[in-house]
Amino acid sequence: MKRIVPLWITAIVGLVLIISNFLPGTRSWGEEATTWFGIIAAVAFVLGGGSLLKVHLKKISDRNSGWAYSMIVLGTFSATLAVGLFKIGVSPNPAFPDVPWSGDVQGQGTPFWWVYEYVFKPLTATMFAMLAFYIASAAFRAFRAKNFEAVLLLGTAFIILLGRTFAGYFMTSWIPVDGPFSGLRLEELSVYIMQVFNTAGNRAIIIGIALGIAGTSLKILMGLDRSYLGGGD
Amino acid sequence: MKRPSSLLQTNSLLAMLTVMVMISGAFAAPPAPTDVVAEDLPADGGGAAVVTWTIPEGVDGLEGFQVWRTETVSESTSRVGNERGAALLAIQNQAYANEYQRLVDVEGVAPEDASMQARAVARQAVIDQRTSVTPTETGPHGRFWVLVDTVSDDTDRLQVGKLSPSDEYRFMVYTVAKTSDGGVEKSAASAESGMVLPVASGIDVKRLPLFFILALLCGAVLFFIYWARSGRPITIRKIAGLSAVDEAVGRATEMGRPILYVPGIQDMDDLQTVAGITVLGRVAKTAAEYDARIEVPTSRSLVMSAARETVHSSYLAAGRTDAYNPDLIYYVTDEQFGYTAYASGLIVREKPAACFYMGCFFAESLILAETGNSVGAIQIAGTAMPSQLPFFVAACDYTLIGEEFFAASAYLSGQPDQLGSLKGQDMGKIIVGAVLIVGCLIATAAVVTGSESLMHAVDWFKGSVLSA
Amino acid sequence: MNRQQLTLLSIVGIFVILLVARAFTGNGFGRIYVERGDASFVKVEVPVLDTPDGEEAEGKADGVRWTWVDASSDEAVDFAKAESPRAAWESVTPVSPRVYFEATIANEALQAAAETAYAGAMTGVDLGTALETWRLALLEKANAVAAGKAQPAVEVNWAALRTAGFTRKTSISAKAGGDFTASLDAIFDAARATGESDAETTFVVADGRGTVTTTADDVVPAIGLSWSRTIGLWLAAIFTLAIFSFLYKDNPLYKTAESVVVGVSAAYWMVIGLWDMIVPNLLGQLAPGFVQGNLIPGLAASDPNWAYLVPAIFGALLLMRLAPKGQYLSLWTLAFIVGTTAALRMVAYIEGDFLSQINATIAPLYQEVVNADGTVNGYSSFWASVRQITLVIGVLACLTYFFFSVEHKGAVGKVARVGIWFLMITFGAAFGFTVMGRIALLAARFEFLFDDWLWLIDPMNQRSAAVAVSCLF
Amino acid sequence: MNLIDRMANLDRRWIFLMMGLAVGIPIIVIGITGKTLPEEPTPLAQAAFDVLDDLEPGSRILMAWDFDPASEGELGPMATSFIRQCAQKGHRMYFIALWPVGAQMIRSSTSRVIGGYYPDLVYGEDWVDLGFKAGNEAVIKTIVTDFAQYFPTDARGTSVDAIPMMEGISSLANFDAIVNASAGYPGSKEWVLYAATPLKKPLIVGCTGVQAPQMYPYVPNQVQGLLGAIKGAAEYESVVNKWVRSEQMLDALESGGITEPASSELAARFAANPSEASTWTTEAAAAAMSPEAKTRLIELASAPTPGIFLEAQRRMGPQLVAHLLMIGLIIAGNAIFFATRRRGGSQ
Structure with missing residues (x-):
């Protein structure tokens, strides 16, 4: 029972969605299923919040090391949740001022927006920006021209790095634009690499992945691959 | 700074044209087309109809035909x-x-x-x-009409698309001819066609090639799965990097440091995560045998439970259920960088001896791999994200590139299903190679010889089979 | 001193120098100004124009409709009655510091001018001429004051402004910001017409001298510092630096920032999921009346669609994962999710990736490039053909590398090796592009620190250029 | 410990510092001088511009903003320029987001561009913000055939039935083009697979540098215009800026009484060389122009482009220095690697 029901759900949903591509009469079934999927995806956000709460509450009650940080997580979590769920400080929708809950919780000036603008945004953006530093460090310590393959990788990277800035233009601007060697200008060369070599490599990867996805999807829908239910079989 | 909508211009132009046509038409209008018939386009996805008519005989300076349709209710x-x-x-x-x-x-x-x-x-x-205002509702045959298209003089058939499958339509056709003084005149409206409902039919024929190709590829996979299940051997080429798993786990045991396993940051609906969990099963089993501690922070709660079950069964298989600690497999946060910050902090604090990154990765790949590198861990990565491969290739000891990752998962599991499907996919690649070689050669031949029929063959193949 | 300390010192030092330099030059930094106003609405009955005949939608009976309008709109002026329902709240609009500075300069100029009394005779007979002369004199003085203000002053003497006759509308508003001539003219025009500009501000001619007085005692400045946003900006800057501090070393500040981002993001996603998806798309189908009446009044009311009980149940099952028992039930939902994505991807990847990519690769190996005059360009044709041949060879070689059924030996091995070369070039290109992207992101963060927070640079022209440069040199 | 050893064990924080300076200093220099490096558009950026330019004014453009603040550094300038081109051209814009934070990205880019520079555009008639919907590719798959199923209201809670520009929109097929700014999944790849390929709609993609290489194979059959990373943004930005300036000059010339063919020719000329406009207006041919139109023309020619439309071009400065640093670091790292290896081998 624990295994059979999910397998049937997967198979039925999958079958409906696949045939809705080919039998126009069943198209609306597919639409319903994908809309439900979106709703469930939104519920998954709630699940994410709930799991977070559970994990950190446990950490605090166990007095695990770093439980103070769990307090911070819980504190910011509940504060954000409160201002968002209860629409604290949100003015009503100007078209319906008599409905107090009609306001836009993400609108500029609301406390929820404040959390986004001054906490969420700088934190996530800075986390991402740190990559520039790591990439520099990796360049110095990890990218070695160990063999021919690595030389190809690094050489291509150099051409792209130079060709996509003013430096590339500056270095090879002496090559005439309409002469037979115009293709050697770095900005031209980088375009050529992208459109031929990169396209060829990525095309093979894309075709391979498409086959892999089709194969795996098939196994999942037929119940041959049950790893998503946990466990190997 | 919006320019006046050209739609308006076309409309007024049209009106002018209509007036001109009407004026000249007063002298000697060409005959209207007859036998206007509209039918639903068979075997389509709905929303298309075919209008046919008979071209009137002996019209001087015939220019073409205008096809109009009725308005829908909305x-x-x-x-x-x-x-x-x-x-x-x-x-x-x-x-x-x-x-x-x-x-x-x-x-x-x-x-x-x-x-x-x-x-x-x-x-x-x-x-x-408000009640005294009644808008006009006129046109030929007491209806309001919308111009669909204008076609050339030798055409007696028009396929009309972009209709609403739930609305009924009637059509009518005008003859457009040149007058002797160089102007253009339009006939009276033809009789209107019968009502047509452009419904969707049972099968969309245009998409049948896609269906057959899908069936062919799936068939190949299924065939080889059953082939493998029947016990016939399936060889998979050696995948460098897989043998390193034991080495990495062994080293972690020696050093008494934990193993970090990151199954990507996507949910269980991503196949890479599934493959990552499969590989986790193997790594956990080895870890259980060696008695090494394996820690799995996940970015999705579903992945957490899948990972727990997988690791649990691995420990079970290794006979070490006593050592299984579900608390080491836990959910952190859905947020990409919240998760990355946690995981990289963990690497710095716990200094794992081996790090596995198997699954779907985005920007965090570099942070994780670089941080892992800085604590001197053996790192093994596998992902099908092409954008992250250069970093794993550069910063990890072994990397499973793209499909190799899926192959490794199949290889590790040793299941006939996995191996068979891998073989089936290889068949798909053979088909691709053959189609590419033959297709390119025929296309080249068509260009070099200038053969029309070859060119049509290539165009047909590309147009209807490859773009369903 | 070891190298670690030196590094730390360098990083901290650079920021401290920047901070100190900013703090002691120019007119402050890291502030956000807003203009406060009233958003007030009134419910009125207005005629409906566009309902098709015979259709009487709810609330649209008799060709009129009850609707909320802005209290200052024409409809409100026409149709509002004393008993009409009203609602109001404070509206806050951010303005760039430049607007604030310009308004301040203008107001100072205006104030200086208005404080200068008219020296000549001012009698009832030639009041008009006298006023005009005085106006020109004041304008000249105001211009001189404004011209001397290369550096905007930050302190605003509101008391003085009040005495000078400023109300919120005539002086500091974003619209009139910087244009003191307009403000002055408004006062004078009022003076010419009635001797009174509004109920509170009066232009008095007494003892042959003109003065502007006001009786208003609580004039609220429209543009001013927003404490909540300014604190927010500083918090954002501190968080930014806290994350960067990890580059030096893991530390409590970073861990705090990390915890904050974990907590905030989980809650953020939950809130968005609820208000943007669950409420309109699920509750809006199951309980349209409730949602329309209380949460989304703009939603078209309809009958409940009970089919949506299915996703509701699946959603509830998913949440069973949090419950102590019956967690296996969440697998049902998982099965739905997995089944949907697997089916969607199977078809889309075969159609959009597999077939379309084969389609794009099939092309004549010999590419003819024709010149404008119709002749074949041999040189270009050659390179175009080479390009196409390379592309096809590359795709085939890379596919061979991803072929797992055969050992990479002999001819297959050689082709696979060519495939690896193509892949490495591909990865090199990916590497180059990724570097590119990462640096742009860092640049954006630095721009935030230097522009929004420290006011070192001013690319958006939000403050006067003089302020930015003066702090550096 | 000799130099090579010391370099090989160089604390990575020194590299971090170098990177920080390589990015930070050019930003300050460019911020103060206001100078940017010249940009030559590549065919892909030009193609992106042409697709939107070739559509009739009033076309319906779906603007899918699938990114978050983390990628705003790269995609923000693209979003800005996309909106600018569509607003100037008079296209109708429909914004949607598949990322939870994308809704905020829509708000910030529309308020910056439409609020700041095209205030005469009417919400609900010229542009509409439909907000975020959960479901990733399922959203795209659904709206390909049924739009209202996923979007019963806009982001402000107004029913789509009450929004004038939503009339006649029942599915993605009703749009004339799709513009996507994407930072990952779901994003450009999903729009290619689920929308552009089955519907055969023009798709313009602005994506992060990370994604760009994977999008190249789709050009030009499945993706018509591709902007990759900040370089793509800078190129497109410069094309749009030039075009907007010439459009504005065209308006000034036409309102000043210059006949249509002459004015478009002149506008193109002045856009290429703005300083010419001020000298040209003294010529005899300009006599027909009204003085107001003349002043307006000179103003347009000499006015600097607003800062928000130069964001990407400004960022190319730090980009250049940082790229050179990266190349230097790789070469230095390899030099040290080979030096230590050789010595290691000789021992």
Whole structure:
């Protein structure tokens, strides 16, 4: 029972969605299923919040090391949740001022927006920006021209790095634009690499992945691959 | 700074043309097409109809035909609504202007007050006259028509797309001919066609090639799965990097440091995560045998439970259920960088001896791999994300590139299903190679020899088989 | 001193120098100004124009409709009655510091001018001429004051402004910001017409001298510092630096920032999921009346669609994962999710990736490039053909590398090796592009620190250029 | 410990510092001088511009903003320029987001561009913000055939039935083009697979540098215009800026009484060389122009482009220095690697 029901759900949903591509009469079934999927995806956000709460509450009650940080997580979590769920400080929708809950919780000036603008945004953006530093460090310590393959990788990277800035233009601007060697200008060369070599490599990867996805999807829908239910079989 | 909509221009142009046509048509209009028939396009996805007609005989200077269709209910509603709105607005403006003028000139009311009173009067005028405004609803045959398309003089058939499958349509056709003085004239409207409902049919024929190709690829996979299940051997080429798993786990045991396993940051619906969990099963089993501690922070709660079950069964298989600690497999956060920050912090704090990154990765790949590198861990990565491969290739000891990752998962699991499907996919690649070689050669031959039939063959193949 | 300390010192030092330099030059930094106003609405009955005949939608009976309008709109002036329902709240609009500075300069100029009394005779007979002369004199003085203000002053003497006759509308508003001539003219125009500009501000001619007085005692400045946003900006800057501090070393500040981002993001996603998806798309189908009446009044009311009980149940099952028992039930939902994505991807990847990519690769190996005059360009044709041949060879070689059924030996091995070369070039290109992207992101963060927070640079022209440069040199 | 050893064990924080300076200093220099490096558009950026330019004014453009603040550095300038081109051209814009934070990205880019520079565009008639919907590719798959199923209201809670520009929109097929700014999944790849390929709609993609290489194979059959990373943004930005300036000059010339063919020719000429406009207006041919139109023309020619439309071009400065640093670091790292290896081998 624990295994059979999910397998049937997967198979039925999958079958409906696949045939809705080919039998126009069943198209609306597919639409319903994908809309439900979106709703469930939104519920998954709630699940994410709930799991977070559970994990950190446990950490605090166990007095695990770093439980103070769990307090911070819980504190910011509940504060954000409160201002968002209860629409604290949100003015009503100007078209319906008599409905107090009609306001836009993400609108500029609301406390929820404040959390986004001054906490969420700088934190996530800075986390991402740190990559520039790591990439520099990796360049110095990890990218070695160990063999021919690595030389190809690094050489291509150099051409792209130079060709996509003013430096590339500056270095090879002496090559005439309409002469037979115009293709050697770095900005031209980088375009050529992208459109031929990169396209060829990525095309093979894309075709391979498409086959892999089709194969795996098939196994999942037929119940041959049950790893998503946990466990190997 | 919007330029005037050219739609308006075309409309007025059309109106002018119609007027011109009407004027010249008064002299000697060409005969209208006959036998106008409209039918639903068979075997399609709905929303298309075919209109046919008979070309009238002996028309001098025949230019082509105009096909018109009836409005749908919603088109009529919105047109009527707009026309009524415009009419009422005109009434309101007129009433306002009259009343304002009267108040200011005759009664000598101050402008501000006059404007206020006039607006009230204008408002009442709208309310009073709202029922008296009836928009026009005329055209040939007592209907309102929409121009669909104009076609050339030798055409007697038009496939009309972009119709609504839930609305009924009628069609009519005009003959357009050149007059002797160089102008253009239009015939009277043809008789209208019967009602047609462009419904979707049972099967969309245009998409059948896609269905067959899908069936072919799936068939190959299924065939080899059953082939493998029947016990026939399936060889998979050696995948460098897999043998390193034991080495890495062994080293972690020696050093007494934990193993970090990151199954990507996507949910269980991503196949890479599934493959990552499969590999986790193997790594956990080895870890259980070696008695090494394996820690799995996950970015999705579903992945957490899948990972727990997988690791649990691995420990079970290794006979070490006592050592299984579900608390080491836990959910952190869905947020990409919240998760990355946690995981990289963990690496710095716990200094794992081996790090596995198997799954779907985005920007965090570099942070994780670089941080892992800085604590001197053996790192093994596997992902099908092409953008992250250069970093794993550079910063990890072994990397499973793209499909190699899926192959490794199949290889590790040793299940006939996995191996068979891998073989089936290889068949797909053979098909791709063959089609590419043959296709390119034929296309080249077509260009070099200039053969029309070869060119048509290539175009047909590309147009209807490869783009369903 | 070891190298670690030196590094730390360098990083901290650079920021401290920047901070100190900013703090002691120019006119402050890291502030956000807003203009406060009233958003007030009134419910009125207005005529409906665009309902098609015979359709009487709810609330649209008799050709009129009850609707909320802005209290200052024409409809409100025409149709509002004393008993009409009203609602109001404070509206806050951010303005760039430049607007604030310009308004301040303008107001100072205006104030200086208005404080200068008219020296000549001012009698009822030639009041008009006298006023005009005075106006020109004041304008000249105001211009001189404004011209001397290369550096905007930050302190605003509101008391003085009040005495000078400023109300919120005539002086400091974003619209009139910087244009003191307009403000002055408004006062004078009022003075000419009635001797009174509004109820509170009066232009008085007494003893042959003109003065502007006001009786208003609580004039609220429209543009001013927003404390909540300014604190927010500083918090954002501190968080930014806290994350960067990890580059030096893991530390409590970073861990705090990390915890904050974990907590905030989980809650953020939950809130968005609820208000943007669950409420309109699920509750809006199951309980349209409730949602329309209380949460989304703009939603078209309809009958409940009970089919949506299915996703509701699946959603509830998913949440069973949090419950102590019956967690296996969440697998049902998982099965739905997995089944949907697997089916969607199977078809889309075969159609959009597999077939379309084969389609794009099939092309004549010999590419003819024709010149404008119709002749074949041999040189270009050659390179175009080479390009196409390379592309096809590359795709085939890379596919061979991803072929798992055969050992990479002999001819297959050689082709696979060519495939690896193509892949490495591909990865090199990916590497180059990724570097590119990462640096742009860092640049954006630095721009935030230097522009929004420290006011070192001013690319958006939000403050006067003089302020930015003066702090550096 | 000799130099090579010391370099090989160089604390990575020194590299971090170098990177920080390589990015930070150019930003300050460019911020103060206001100078940017010249940009030559590549065919892909030009193609992106042409697709939107070739559509009739009033076309319906779906603007899918699938990114978050983390990628705003790269995609923000693209979003800005996309909106600018569509607003100037008079296209109708429909914004949607598949990322939870995308809704905020829509708000910030529309308020910056439409609020700041095209205030005469009417919400609900010229542009509409439909907000975020959960479901990733399922959203795209659904709206390909049924739009209202996923979007019963806009982001402000107004029913789509009450929004004038939503009339006649029942599915993605009703749009004339799709513009996507994407930072990952779901994003450009999903729009290619689920929308552009089955519907055969023009798709313009602005994506992060990370995604760009994978999008190249789709050009030009499945993706018509591709902007990759900040370089793509800078190129497109410069094309749009030039075009907007010439459009504005065209308006000034036409309103000043210059006949249509002459004015478009002149506008193109002045856009290429703005300083010419001020000298040209003294010529005899300009006599027909009204003085107001003349002043307006000179103003347009000499006015600097607003800062928000130069964001990407400004960022190319730090980009250049940082790229050179990266190349230097790789070469230095390899030099040290080979030096230590050789010595290690000789021992």
